Amino acid sequence: MPAAGPGARRRKQCWMLDPGTSTGVPTTATPEPVRSCSGRRQQRTHLGGLDDLSEVVHDGLDVVLEPLVPKGKKAKGKKVAPAPAVVKKQEAKKVVNPLFEKRPKNFGIGQDIQPKRDLTRFVKWPRYIRLQRQRAILYKRLKVPPAINQFTQALDRQTATQLLKLAHKYRPETKQEKKQRLLARAEKKAAGKGDVPTKRPPVLRAGVNTVTTLVENKKAQLVVIAHDVDPIELVVFLPALCRKMGVPYCIIKGKARLGRLVHRKTCTTVAFTQVNSEDKGALAKLVEAIRTNYNDRYDEIRRHWGGNVLGPKSVARIAKLEKAKAKELATKLG
Secondary structure (H helix, E strand, O other), X not given: OOOXXXXXXXXXXXXXXXXXXXXXXXXXXXXXXXXXXOOOEEEEEEEOOOOOOEEEEEOOEEEEEEXXXXXXXXXXXXXXXXXXXXXXXXXXXXXXXXXXXXXXOOOOOOOOOOOOXXXXXXXXXXXXXXXXXXXXXXXXXXXEXXXXXXXXXXXXXXXXXXXXXXXXXXOOOXXXXXXXXXXXXXXXXXXXXXXXXXXXXXXXXXXXXXXXXXXXXXXXXXXXXXXXXXXXXXXXXXXXXXXXXXXXXXXXOOHHHHHHHOOOOOOOEEEEOOOOHHHHHHHHHHHHHHHHHHHOOHHHHOOOOEEOOOOXXXXXXXXXXXXHHHHHHHHHHO
């Protein structure tokens, strides 16, 4: 074999090491050329029997030795490269006008004006509003005896509408109407036509004292009581009195509605004494329905207490205590 000059190409040889010995056996396998970082050509080959990578310099060539993986065995420590992540679409940046400057507000104490909030809880309400709210809460929290609690059971809307429609026909006359009636009567008397007394038309009777007297004398055919009388002691005895005297009674929502019937702002109770013959059938139907709902259910109503409903804070506190007791008992029982 002729001597090779410095520029001549040399035959590439890979040396396969025998596992049993340290001698090298030349082979004609052509290794894969790899360009090293230093610019020299590297050649890789698989060499069996080696546990790690080593680098051998032979005949002026760099040979990198790699362990030969036996067939049927998986390479240890090698991980499959993860799939490339989905490339997110680059959103176009919004064009910001440099003339608009950011001026963030500071809502600390004594700083910028506060934003609009719902400040209902912190409003100092008028006295009459505070009183009616406190009264409503007390009626829920305290135990309300049956005599007072019965005023929460008002007549249903349909029956109440029919009752008010009938009562509207028997409204008492106003002051102006009475004045006109008396003036016409005086003119007749002055003209010499004689003074003929007119018969008093059937009208509603209003007021606690008047209605109480009518009930005691059994002259009232139907008694209507307002549910929101204040103080309630004014009418708290009327249901028991009506039941004792056998007079049908009902409780209707709104003392102002009764007040409009008798030309006043409010009215505690009104009573029917007489009605015209054409309205007796309608009154009889109303009396029958009302007697079923109130007079006949009196024993049930007098046993039914009201109130005693705790607020959300008290309910949460009691539930928390009960939960702690149950947990402690479960711990003791094991």
